Amino acid sequence: MKQGTRQFWKDFFALLMPFWRSKEKWPAIGLLVVIIACTLGAVFLSVQFSFWYNRFYQALQDYNQPAFWREIAIFSGLATVSVLRGVYAVYLGQWLRIRWRRWMTDHLLGEWLADRAYYRQQLTTGATDNPDQRISDDIQQFVDGTLTLSLSFLGNVVNLFSFAVILWGLAAPLTIPLFGGGGITIPHFMLWAAIVYAIVGTILTHLLGRPLIRLNFMQQKREADFRFGLVRFRENTEAIALYGGEASERQGLLRLFGGVMENFYQLMSRTKKLGFFTSAYGQASAVFPGILVAPQYFAKTIELGGVVQVIQAFGNVQDSLSWFVSAYSTLADYKATVDRLTGFRRSLEDAKAAARSGGIDMASDTRTNLAVETVQLALPDGQPLLEGHGLSVQPGDRLLLTGPSGAGKSTLFRALAGIWPFGKAKIRLPGNARVLFLPQRPYLPLGSLHTAVAYPAKPEEVPAETAAEALRAVDLSHLVPALEQEEYWARRLSPGEQQRLAIARAILTKPDWLFLDEATSALDEATEERMFALLRDRLPGTTWLTISHDPKVAAFHDRHWRIEKDGVAPARLVEAPEAAAA
Known part of the structure; x- marks a missing residue:
């Protein structure tokens, strides 16, 4: 044969x-x-x-x-x-x-x-x-x-x-x-x-x-x-x-x-x-x-x-x-x-198999902090992208990550989320912590608006009034009457409305660790400041890691990581010596 x-x-x-x-x-x-x-x-x-x-x-x-x-x-x-x-x-x-x-x-x-x-x-x-x-x-x-x-x-x-x-x-x-x-x-x-x-x-x-x-x-x-x-x-x-x-x-x-x-x-x-x-x-x-x-x-x-x-x-x-x-x-x-x-x-x-054979060593233990002991991220074709070591985030920190476009900021977040398999890294995560990632373009599942607000939880796990209150908090009160209405919400809502809806999810989820990847980039300056102030007030014990190009966002963070890019060499992840204003 x-x-x-x-x-x-x-x-x-x-x-x-x-x-x-x-x-x-x-x-x-x-x-x-x-x-x-x-x-x-x-x-x-x-x-x-x-x-x-x-x-x-x-x-x-x-x-x-x-x-x-x-x-x-x-x-x-x-x-x-x-x-x-x-x-x-x-x-x-x-x-x-x-x-x-x-x-x-x-x-x-x-x-x-x-x-x-x-x-x-x-x-x-x-x-x-x-x-x-x-x-x-x-x-x-x-x-x-x-x-x-x-x-x-x-x-x-x-x-x-x-x-x-x-x-x-x-x-x-x-x-x-x-x-x-x-x-x-x-x-x-x-x-x-x-x-x-x-x-x-x-x-x-x-x-x-x-x-x-x-x-x-x-x-x-x-x-x-x-x-x-x-x-x-x-x-x-x-x-x-x-x-x-x-x-x-x-x-x-x-x-x-x-x-x-x-x-x-x-x-x-x-x-x-x-x-x-x-x-x-x-x-x-x-x-x-x-x-x-x-x-x-x-x-x-x-x-x-x-x-x-x-x-x-x-x-x-x-x-x-x-x-x-x-x-x-x-x-x-x-x-x-x-x-x-x-x-x-x-x-x-x-x-x-590629994920198992990769060098991204992710582990959760009894520690309370997030430690990036070593990180050498690469593109799928093997080209080196980002290097760094000896960095950590303590509970309650509000960390801002900045750097030039294409330097590897979002890829670092993917590695921290455990979904990027390319490169070598040793990352230690806090055990039993609730983690939520908010990407720049929120995902809105098919179904009712209630389903979209509750995601990734099931709509029956979030009472309708609780979901409605979260919408009001992010200035989406005009959508409350349509909470149980089924539409193609990804098309009906503007990018700014979708990002505010994602902020409402964070309020409902109450994560221990919140990763925001340009999660407010579609908002005007005043609305963006209100959303960060809302997160600060509603989630006082949550640790933030934020990617943003807006310098005004720094006012809501107390630490700063920066990605430095020099020519064709891999970008370097370092902690900026200056602290952002609290």
Whole structure:
């Protein structure tokens, strides 16, 4: 087995087996057993219908009216059972699918969110790999494809052996004459003809359809890239409108869609070639067994009912053997889905491995201060960014961090938050301390305004009146009537309103340590001073670490760290000798 094939099956079972070993396994196994029974029942009914067609057409040929009506009654019973089997096979299959999809979605979301892999993944892989599509679309396609293809394959295997037995008993031998007299006799010729016909079709289908795997993979990726471009446009409509960037955005979106079209044209061309062959193959299979059995019929060695049963049995054997031919497009799409999911999971593992192998040594202990013993931060490409050592922050300190743009201030905060894996550092954090980071651009989750104010806590954990009071404190009293209203608040609120809402979160959370990364940059001077005064009054025991370019903010801090940048050398983190005014 080739290395690539071995790796594919290893990755496939890594996706498949966790659900069947989980707490959900016994209900799922029960459903699967019933669904398999329905699948085998379909084969049993197909065999019964085969014999029924023999008897039915024989009754017509013999002008046997009582036998005709008896077969009609038998058909009614078989048809009723067939309908019930078909309906419950679909219903139970859907039930198993949604349970499996729910478990896989929860499991993959857990892997994505654990250890902040969703953030590190972007840093280590250079792209998000469209995680929204992996979690929403590909899980569904994987579950549907696994059940559909596996049950179809099982049904065809059982169907093959069932009708091969029938064809074995019905098919007469074929004698091929040789020069000089005599000949070669092939026993059970119809069965061997069906096998050879299917094998030739399978080989040709694989040769024609193999490129579909890569094309399906790329089509899903480019569709996701185009969709992400549209979502990004929607998220930034105001900025685009202010810039007047419609022409540039249109060009960029059409470029992304051009990638969709280019790959789709290749997909169309390859699908057309495969379609010509599979259609011709299917059409030929309708008359091929009739041509083979016709000499026996015209020689009157087989009756009409037997001819019909031979043709049906040949068709079933050939269809079962040609499963790969008929399912090739589905298999190509399914393999692309498995490749995307396994690639996504591998990128998560790489992100977590990079975090574990990094030199950022974070530890929490019984100490009450934050100590930066050594820090040597780097960019994802390994380029040194920031160095410093021997710095500490005591409880109750209000520390201001300043420095030139791009020197590593926000990256230092990310390292203190434990989400930056690049570089070497030894950082000691106070144990059991409540920590809150307020970035420059606050995150507003989907849902009500109450949900946005309470975040990261759940809205039910923050009483509505408490949330309303926090909004009033940050001069957002006009939003209180809409507290339980669900809107796209990230679009409705201005940047300044969003930053004040984040300050309200800090008031509600009452953290021991508060990190503010340009958290008031969108506010005017008077409002910014009110917000810092509010934090000072409402959170008297909270330790602050603030990044700001505004010199007036220094009035609310009593210590000052500065990042000094000199040419191409890494920036240096030092404590400024002067103390800010209290």
